[in-house]
Amino acid sequence: MTSPRDIRLPLRVSTAVLSWGALLVLFALATPAAVFPADVHFSPDGGIRRHLLRAIRDSRHRIDVAVYHITSFELAQALVAARDRGVRVRILTDQEKARADGRAMRIFRAASLPVRTLGVSDQSLMHHKFAVFDDRVVATGSYNWTQTAERASYENVIFLDDPALVARFAEEFQRLWRSSRE
Known part of the structure; x- marks a missing residue:
């Protein structure tokens, strides 16, 4: 049987990965495709x-x-x-x-x-x-x-x-x- 502690660790890792992924997507959407100084x-x-x-x-x-x-x-x-x-x-x-x-x-x-x-x-x-x-x-x-x-x-x-x-x-x-x- 799985303890509650075993479930939390993968959940924390998944949340962190999703948070970083969401930030990267937002950054990509906010940045123009080409930036010409x-x-x-x-x-x-x-x-x-x-x-x-x-x-x-x-x-x-x-x-x-x-x-x-x-x-x-x-x-x-x-x-x-x-x-x-x-x-x-x-x-x-x-x-x-x-x-x-x-x-x-x-x-x-x-x-x-x-x-x-x-x-x-x-x-x-x-x-x-x-x-x-x-x-x-x-x-x-x-x-x-x-x-x-x-x-x-x-x-x-x-x-x-x-x-x-x-x-x-x-x-x-x-x-x-x-x-x-x-």
């Missing part, structure tokens, strides 16, 4: 340029920029400074925008920064707006790297450091770079 900024005057400048300054190895329109003097200078400290910088922009004799393009040409273009017809635009920093962070959104985008337009940029997302943007940049022209 993100830092979101808006303009006008939301400091997007300041955050891009910080990402450029913090980069140590490579910066790949694919932006439709670049006229920001400060961002252009920061990219040249990054290259001067040994960071590999590549810029991909729209063909028509690169032809415009803007201040940023003059800075890039004077510094011999590699700028390539896409957009071979009136129907085709290189309309991306993203940059990959050291294959660790991507900045993407509606923001062109212009004074108007910073001060007047309603724009956004999200900085992501999820390795899978960063890798996708890096792959897209490589694909575009291979099919671009100088």
Whole structure:
């Protein structure tokens, strides 16, 4: 015959296991399927340029920029400074925008920064707006790297450091770079 003491021990163990199991299930339900660390900024005057400048300054190895329109003097200078400290910088922009004799393009040409273009017809635009920093962070959104985008337009940029997302943007940049022209 089984004593009451023999019955309590397995019951206590079962209750403990069930309690831990319930906690794990609750934790799993409360946690999103994927967590993407993100830092979101808006303009006008939301400091997007300041955050891009910080990402450029913090980069140590490579910066790949694919932006439709670049006229920001400060961002252009920061990219040249990054290259001067040994960071590999590549810029991909729209063909028509690169032809415009803007201040940023003059800075890039004077510094011999590699700028390539896409957009071979009136129907085709290189309309991306993203940059990959050291294959660790991507900045993407509606923001062109212009004074108007910073001060007047309603724009956004999200900085992501999820390795899978960063890798996708890096792959897209490589694909575009291979099919671009100088």
